[in-house]
Amino acid sequence: MSATGLTATIIRQSRAAAANIPPATLEMAGLCVLDWFGLAIRGAQEPVTQWVRDVAMAEGAASAASVVGAGGGFSVRQAALINGVAGHALDYDDVNLAMHVHPTAAILPGLLALAEARGLSGRSVIDAFVVGYEAAGMIGSLISASHYARGFHATGTIGAFGATAASAHLLGLDEEATARAYGLAGSQASGLKAQFGTMAKALHAGRAAEAGVMSALWAQAGVSARTDILEHPRGFAATQSDGLPGGIMPWGSYALDRNLFKYHAACFGTHGALEAIGALRRQGLAPEAARAIRLKVDAGADAMCNIAAPRTGLEAKFSLRFNAALALQGVDTADVATYDDSVVRRPDLEAIRRRTTVELAPAGWPEDVTEVRIETTDGRVLVQRHDVSRPCGDLGGRKVRLRAKCLNLMKPVIGEERAGDLVADLEGFAKREELSALLGSAQVSFSSGGSWSEV
Known part of the structure; x- marks a missing residue:
């Protein structure tokens, strides 16, 4: 892998971002987790999530990971896909305008599935989430404007690279294996803006999460792929955008610090x-x-x-x-x-x-x-x-609004008491040694008609 190649540079700089995360950035990552859980629990009731979940259940799998709202019995791949769909089904999830991506719905679901399956901690998920977010931010800052203008839904495309970077970091892949994972992601990343206003849009986030997990796992297993997929003359940037700028851009501040949360349930x-x-x-x-x-x-x-x-x-x-x-x-x-x-x-x-x-x-x-x-x-x-690029209030004010938002999303599904307990648990996400108990507390048992009962 070229030491000066763009793919290699993004891998190294995004991984370095997790080495010493500033407190405010760490808190922002925790807010992303909180926001996503509220959306996924409510989004689990949406027809698109139910149907994707039904297909997975009919498919069958060794029980390794949980789906929010439905419990265990799913493979890591299935959990990443379904939870990705659930988190984006309401179109109420966070955005980053520099990359034109709904980042958390694409990056977090695969990390939760991998961490649960392998007994990893909440802090390891947060660190990997930061890596994935920063990788998506770097790629997005280079190509997202022309890429998005061409009609690509960057949540499904650039989001897939972010999910791959995050999953590769959580699995401890070295630089060469991570670069192969990027290469595998480049052949899976997809999503078209023509689907806006349909259920297919939620699938873009789910497929990005799934692609991230599988790209990292395949790379870990030894599957070969190009290690310069971003900058190759027939690679991702050249074929899916107007191409890369003349030089590699220096990145300084965290893209995560510019995350924006939604307070209206619309685009x-x-x-x-x-x-x-x-x-x-x-x-x-x-x-x-x-x-x-x-x-x-x-x-x-x-x-x-x-x-x-x-x-x-x-x-x-x-x-x-x-x-x-x-x-x-x-x-x-x-x-x-x-x-x-x-x-x-x-x-x-x-x-x-x-x-x-x-x-x-x-x-x-x-x-x-x-x-x-x-x-x-x-x-x-x-x-x-x-x-809309100006966030509403300081970080503390946004935390208050997000807590209220999540409670309002959860209460109709799991009740006021359980919602309050779960929000409190989520606010300590980074301190958890393992995640299975937390994911278990976010479950609802669904019938095919979408009714629910506590489990």
Whole structure:
């Protein structure tokens, strides 16, 4: 493996990131774990998760790992896949805008499965998670802009490399074996933005987690692959993006420090509109006073969240116009139940959606900024902007919001008492010597109809 190759450099720098993790970065990793568990427990009820789980159960496997919401009896590969789907099924999970990835849903599930199967500690999972996150951040900073613009869903592609880096670190692979694991991941990484608004999008996260685990395990077993998959002339960057920049970029701060959590259960591309209209509503704007609404967004939103007339609740998550209507009517978009299929048939929301237009901004418009312009019935023009790249509050404030979010997600499934106990356990995740008891406390027994009982 070339000492100066990009793949080798990313491997070394991402592994070095786990050597002395700053306290704030370590706390951010713990928040990612907390957020993911709440989402996975609630997401385990979603039809896509149930059907993927049913297929795995019919397939059968030696019992090695647990699936959140369904207990043990699964292989490491199956657990990574199903838990990856569950964590992304609600489209409510964290994002990193520099890499255009939902990182935790892709990186964490495989680590949990491997750690449970091999009796590894919570801190070893956290360290490996940081390695995977930083690897995805480095790759994303180089290619994600053009890669994402081409139509690839980077959670399934760049996320697969992050999951591979994390799994390889947890297994203790050396640099050469890790580079082969990257090579194996490059032949599995997949995901297309055309699937936004369908169940297939959740599969992108699940398949990324699965690819990460299997790439590391295959490499550990001795399977050969290119060790320069990122920079090879016919490798990942050259074929899936506009290519690499002229030189290898220096990386300094942790990508994990720029992780963003969701507080609306919809595509992150709609959050600027939700926040801006919410601010106008809090200033006194009434729904009936809005004669016309115009949303000005980066042109990239057209391929991400611009479904003009959604037909299902899942499509509504990817509709700027419909989310504008939800915000104006003061509907609670933090509640996953809001995006039920019935929501798209509400006459009041449909009327506002039809009065809403989306303007795709010219080149140079900030990618993360949404501008809302509302013409009122009395002739006023109200303008509000929101930049989604700015996190809401300090780390302590985000922890309070995430704790409330997770409790709200868990309580309808496992009850208030168990939810409170589990959140408390998760807040000590890095101190746990093993994870089987924790994963066991996150279980719900499902029938094929999605009903549940405590186990």
